[in-house]
Amino acid sequence: MLTTLVTILPVFLVLAAGWLAVRTGYLDEALSDQLNAFAVRLAVPVLLFRAMVDLDFGQAFQIRMLAGFYLGGFASFFAGTMLARVLFGRRPGEAVAVGFCALFSNTVLLGIPIVQRAYGDDALTPVYGIVALHAGVMYALGMSCMELARADGRSIGETVQAAARSILANPLMIGVIAGVLVNVSGFALPAVLRAPVDMLATAAIPAALVGLGAALTRYQLKSEIAESLMVASLSLVLHPAIAFAITHLWFGLPADLVRAAVVVAAMPPGLNVYIFAAMYNRAVSLSASAILVTTSLSIVTIAVWLWLLKQIL
Secondary structure: OHHHHHHHHHHHHHHHHHHHHHHOOOOOOOHHHHHHHHHHHHHHHHHHHHHHHHOOHHHHOOHHHHHHHHHHHHHHHHHHHHHHHHOOOOOHHHHHHHHHHHHOEOHHHHHHHHHHHHHOHHHHHHHHHHHHHHHHHHHHHHHHHHHHHOOOOOOHHHHHHHHHHHHHHOHHHHHHHHHHHHHHHOOOOOHHHHHHHHHHHHHHHHHHHHHHHHHHOOOOOOOOHHHHHHHHHHHHHHHHHHHHHHHHHHOOOOHHHHHHHHHHHOOOEOHHHHHHHHHHOOOHHHHHHHHHHHHHHHHHHHHHHHHHHHHHO
16 A cells, blocks of 8 residues: 555655745745646647557547546536535535536546556556547536526527537647547658657646646635535545446456546546636635645545555456
8 A cells, every 4th residue: 555655646746846836935826827828738738639649549449448437427526516406505506516526537637647657658548538538528518517507507509619619729629639630640740840749748747737736825725624525525436436336347347447447537626627616606615625625635545546456456
């Protein structure tokens, strides 16, 4: 167990370095905006572009593995929405925002480096299959449910158009789509283009982790601790548990596919849940608290999941 924790700890130490540098005043708070802009709008899209260019689609897009991950996410979303409504008295739109916190795993900034640290580069192929669909599927579900739930919502047609625009304008999706197009075209990137792509892709995860840590200094734990713990139990326990049950117990998939689905499902929610809540002005403080609580707890829960998978598979 300790060995497993040590394996993933460097990822969180890099994140902590960004948090500590800003918290102590060593680096300016504005760093988080600039660094996150560089990471999310340039470096990480380039990382995903490169991954899609090199990806073996037949190996990455395993339907039963994807079903395990996404059905677990959907279950966590609807459970979070219902619990927020029934137990915490949230209004419908607020409840959807809470459910979105339990739905949207931090697949890129934490999922990719942790799987890479735990299992090596070869284990990333099915992870990229999850990542390629993640933003589109999760935002489409969240935005559709939000528009149906809130009193000032748009029509179904307007919702579909807004969701499509938001998804296609997402820099991460642009990187994914561009990489897929290059892959299926059979075009080989010349060395003069491949070299800068590799340089930016190499910088993506460290920059993103430091930026994420710096951004976390802006959020504070409010009064919604119990609700944040509810979100944590869904995103860190229920989601990966369902992914494990479907991929291993039901389908009996190979170990590499089970690990990809379960470990990525075990990631805490990222900054996207705060952006989603702020976009609709629903449960904004809860989303910030949930990010802090789940990210802190995930250091232990991810290690537990990695240890359990090692014992079982």
